[in-house]
Amino acid sequence: MADVGVPVSAHRDRILELVSPLAPVIVALGDALGLVCAVDVPATISLPRFDHAAMDGYAVRAADVAASPVELPVAGVVAAGDAAQVTLAPGTAWRIMTGAPVPDGADAVVPFEWTDRGADRVRIDQAVPVARHIRRTGEDVPEGVLAVAAGTALAPRHLALLAAVGVVDVAVHPAPRVAVIATGEEIAGPADLPGHVPDSNTVALSAAARAAGARETSYGPVPDDPALLLDQVATAAEAADLVVTTGGVSAGDHDVVKAALCDREGFWFGSVAVKPGRPQGCGLVIASDGRQVPVVALPGTPVAAYSSFRLFAEPALRALAGRFPEPTGRAVLDAEVAVAGDRTLVLPAAYVAPGRVAQLPGHVGHSQRLLADADVLLVLPPGSAPLPAGDEVGILPLGSGDR
Numbered sequence: 001m002a003d004v005g006v007p008v009s010a011h012r013d014r015i016l017e018l019v020s021p022l023a024p025v026i027v028a029l030g031d032a033l034g035l036v037c038a039v040d041v042p043a044t045i046s047l048p049r050f051d052h053a054a055m056d057g058y059a060v061r062a063a064d065v066a067a068s069p070v071e072l073p074v075a076g077v078v079a080a081g082d083a084a085q086v087t088l089a090p091g092t093a094w095r096i097m098t099g100a101p102v103p104d105g106a107d108a109v110v111p112f113e114w115t116d117r118g119a120d121r122v123r124i125d126q127a128v129p130v131a132r133h134i135r136r137t138g139e140d141v142p143e144g145v146l147a148v149a150a151g152t153a154l155a156p157r158h159l160a161l162l163a164a165v166g167v168v169d170v171a172v173h174p175a176p177r178v179a180v181i182a183t184g185e186e187i188a189g190p191a192d193l194p195g196h197v198p199d200s201n202t203v204a205l206s207a208a209a210r211a212a213g214a215r216e217t218s219y220g221p222v223p224d225d226p227a228l229l230l231d232q233v234a235t236a237a238e239a240a241d242l243v244v245t246t247g248g249v250s251a252g253d254h255d256v257v258k259a260a261l262c263d264r265e266g267f268w269f270g271s272v273a274v275k276p277g278r279p280q281g282c283g284l285v286i287a288s289d290g291r292q293v294p295v296v297a298l299p300g301t302p303v304a305a306y307s308s309f310r311l312f313a314e315p316a317l318r319a320l321a322g323r324f325p326e327p328t329g330r331a332v333l334d335a336e337v338a339v340a341g342d343r344t345l346v347l348p349a350a351y352v353a354p355g356r357v358a359q360l361p362g363h364v365g366h367s368q369r370l371l372a373d374a375d376v377l378l379v380l381p382p383g384s385a386p387l388p389a390g391d392e393v394g395i396l397p398l399g400s401g402d403r
């Protein structure tokens, strides 16, 4: 009887042990989207940078307008961008624009709507409390205080905050470089030969790598020649942080990846208790600059290749990019689902309502059609009893367009 294999989590952990976050690089904010901040970043200037008006109106002393309506002489106009710091004499007002520095001595801004908008003198119809419509220096983020913490995956809102606190570049873990190598005589040979199979794995895994935030390069496909495969892996490792192969890992006479790498120190090939995707492998090769480059060897069967990429290669990419831990998606089953005995079962499913999923009908093991139609992959742990409707299960989201 076939070996059931090691649990999915054990194989993922074996791969994660081969991986550590890539050394930080400094990039301009404009190039940092999606990358993970490698260090705590403090504010280099306060936000706001100076006390400024939050409304167009008149800067006053609140005490001078307490008995409104009152009329005050207008000393002049301050606009956003004015460099000179002006002073408010008691019993006067400065006409002030949103974003302009508040004159020394002023402690409130009266919006235009509560005045007659006068130029030389202004009638103020309503009293304002001290501090009204003034944004104080550093009230959002004081200079020197943490703005974005190490480990943050930089989204547009983080980049905006960093820019606002005077940061122009940031130390990040770079996007990992992934090399994808498909294998197999039927993939590598001339397309017009009978028996040729289009290389869908290179397309799928390159795109999945990009969707996971990596930069991908594809090599091959490589025919069933172990020496050629070793060459290609070595070439790929020179310019990659992770090498992913597909095919050639099971028990056939021409299983080229296994044949080329299984005797290498530190490589493991064997069965993982998951359906699809049982035959798997992993290990490290050394690049000429001394870098240890992890190799994740996935099965060739296209649905198994894709789901195994999500289960085993994507966590490695996240770890290289400094992202921990893996987010775990959950959804509720809308209908009963049979499980796979002693293996984890990965099944294409669709949302029937927000947060509720159902297995796609017509599942026949390795359907690329169902994978394309699905919204999520259910990840159902080993077990014997079917999972009833209403159970919460783990999912790998597939998304619309981003996965």
Ligand SMILES: Nc1nc2c(c(=O)[nH]1)N[C@H]1C(S)=C(S)[C@@H](COP(=O)(O)OP(=O)(O)OC[C@H]3O[C@@H](n4cnc5c(N)ncnc54)[C@H](O)[C@@H]3O)O[C@H]1N2
Pocket (backbone or CB within 6 Å): 002, 182, 183, 184, 186, 187, 197, 198, 199, 200, 201, 202, 221, 246, 247, 248, 249, 250, 251, 252, 255, 276, 277, 278, 279, 298, 299, 300, 301, 302, 304
């Ligand atoms: N005697 C056994 N046979 C098989 C076992 C086993 O345990 N004992 N495992 C089966 C399972 S499960 C899987 S999954 C496959 C995996 O085999 P390989 O990783 O060696 O993959 P290949 O044999 O190279 O290809 C399998 C299948 O996928 C097609 N393929 C491969 N690469 C691509 C590609 N780039 N694009 C599109 N399609 C691809 C290939 O033509 C084959 O049809 O082994 C089972 N056998």
Ligand code: MOO
Pocket (backbone or CB within 6 Å): 274, 275, 276, 277, 278, 279, 299, 301, 304, 366
């Ligand atoms: O385990 Mo394989 O990937 O099912 O066919």
